Every structure is written in structure tokens, then in C-alpha cells.
Amino acid sequence: DSGVTQTPKHLITATGQRVTLRCSPRSGDLSVYWYQQSLDQGLQFLIQYYNGEERAKGNILERFSAQQFPDLHSELNLSSLELGDSALYFCASSAHPDGNSPLHFGNGTRLTVT
Amino acid sequence: GESVGLHLPTLSVQEGDNSIINCAYSNSASDYFIWYKQESGKGPQFIIDIRSNMDKRQGQRVTVLLNKTVKHLSLQIAATQPGDSAVYFCADPGSRDNYGQNFVFGPGTRLSVLP
Numbered sequence A: 001d002s003g004v005t006q007t008p009k010h011l012i013t014a015t016g017q018r019v020t021l022r023c024s025p026r027s028g029d030l031s032v033y034w035y036q037q038s039l040d041q042g043l044q045f046l047i048q049y050y051n052g053e054e055r056a057k058g059n060i061l062e063r064f065s066a067q068q069f070p071d072l073h074s075e076l077n078l079s080s081l082e083l084g085d086s087a088l089y090f091c092a093s094s095a096h097p098d099g100n101s102p103l104h105f106g107n108g109t110r111l112t113v114t
Numbered sequence B: 001g002e003s004v005g006l007h008l009p010t011l012s013v014q015e016g017d018n019s020i021i022n023c024a025y026s027n028s029a030s031d032y033f034i035w036y037k038q039e040s041g042k043g044p045q046f047i048i049d050i051r052s053n054m055d056k057r058q059g060q061r062v063t064v065l066l067n068k069t070v071k072h073l074s075l076q077i078a079a080t081q082p083g084d085s086a087v088y089f090c091a092d093p094g095s096r097d098n099y100g101q102n103f104v105f106g107p108g109t110r111l112s113v114l115p
Helices: none
Strands: A005-007 A010-013 A019-024 A031-037 A043-050 A053-057 A064-068 A074-078 A087-094 A109-113 B010-014 B019-025 B032-038 B045-051 B056-058 B062-067 B072-077 B086-092 B109-114
Touching: A005 A087, A010 A019, A019 A087, A019 A109, A031 A074, A043 A064, A043 A074, A074 A087, B010 B019, B019 B032, B019 B086, B019 B109, B032 B062, B045 B056, B045 B062, B045 B072, B072 B086
Parallel strands: A010 A109, B010 B109
Antiparallel strands: A005 A019, A019 A074, A031 A043, A031 A087, A043 A053, A064 A074, A087 A109, B019 B072, B032 B045, B032 B086, B056 B062, B062 B072, B086 B109
16 A cells, blocks of 8 residues: 555546546655556656645646645646546655655546546 | 657566566666556556666565666566566656656556466
């Protein structure tokens, strides 16, 4: 068990809808990352937060947004959903934001857009 | 540009044999590398990491080798077991700017352990 908790585990919704994915980092970790993993694709970096502040951004769509709250949990909001947004969304956390410590991943949220 | 990739998409080994999974990286400034294991239905699990001031690091049944000259690293699994069947990813911190970082992951190698 990595200590990173993601909810929900599964989400099925229709095109055009909006969903929120939630992540609680490992105890003591201040940095949170979101990754997208599509079928037969690798892990694509979306965004990183550290202690509530955005630190790095990947190829995250404008329809997607995230935030990290004072209690360090994070939410990823996906809006105007399209079929192509169907994927596994992983949250990871690390002790430091600078790439000198490993990421620890949750078990993901599987999003299906119909 | 920066990229981390794996040479082989699939690898099949006999139970009890040793496995070697390879990874090439393109950013010569990369100084930290991690191997992850992802089982079906689960998130990537940290296996072992290595910093660029080392050539080799050993864990329990796993060894990571780093060759900075050719920008290559490998993961060796000794006495491969059925439970080792998974997809293995290598990763490095990508475009680190001392403010934030985005770990870049290779496409992964699927390891299948044959009975």
C-alpha cells in the first residue's frame, strides 16, 4: 500500500459532463501530481502541486483543472468530457517537489465516458 | 527533446530465470532514475531508484545498472517469479527547474513469466 488514496475507483459518465477526482497524499508528503494513462499509452504528466501551489504543468487540457487544498488533498476537475478522455487517472505524491525523491502512486480512478 | 523509452515492449522469461529490462534516456542532464512496476488494475509501484553518481544499486532480487556514457539503464530481476509479471516503467525527473518537476515515464515493458 503506497499510502496514496484516490476516489472514486471507477466513474462512468456521459459526454459533456463534468467530474471531480479526489486524491489524498501519503502522510507527510506535500507534493501531489496527476497523471493520465490511456489504453496502451504510458503515463502522461498533467500537473503538480506543492503545499497548495501549482509547480509544474504538462499537456493538461484547458477543460481540466486541479487544486490542492490546505489539508493537502487534491482534486482534478474534468469538464466538457469527451470520449477520448476515457482513461486511468493517477495521483502520486512525494516528499519534495524537486525531482529528488520518488513518486508514490495511488491505484487510480478509471474514467469511462460514454 | 527529453524522452525516456524502453527498448522492448514485451519480454517473456521462464520462472526461475533472470530478467533484464532496458531503458534509454535522452537527457544527458538527468541525474535521478526510478523503476516502477505496474500490475493490472493497480497504480505504479516504486521498485528501486538510482542517482547519477552511482553505476549500480541493488535491492531485494533487483539490481539497477546505469551507464551514463550511452544514456542507458537496466533493471535486472533475479530468479523471476510469477508475481513479477507486470509492466515495468523507467522514469526520470524530466524538465526539472528547481521549482517543480514532471517525471517522464517510458512506454513500459510487459514482463511475462512462463511456468
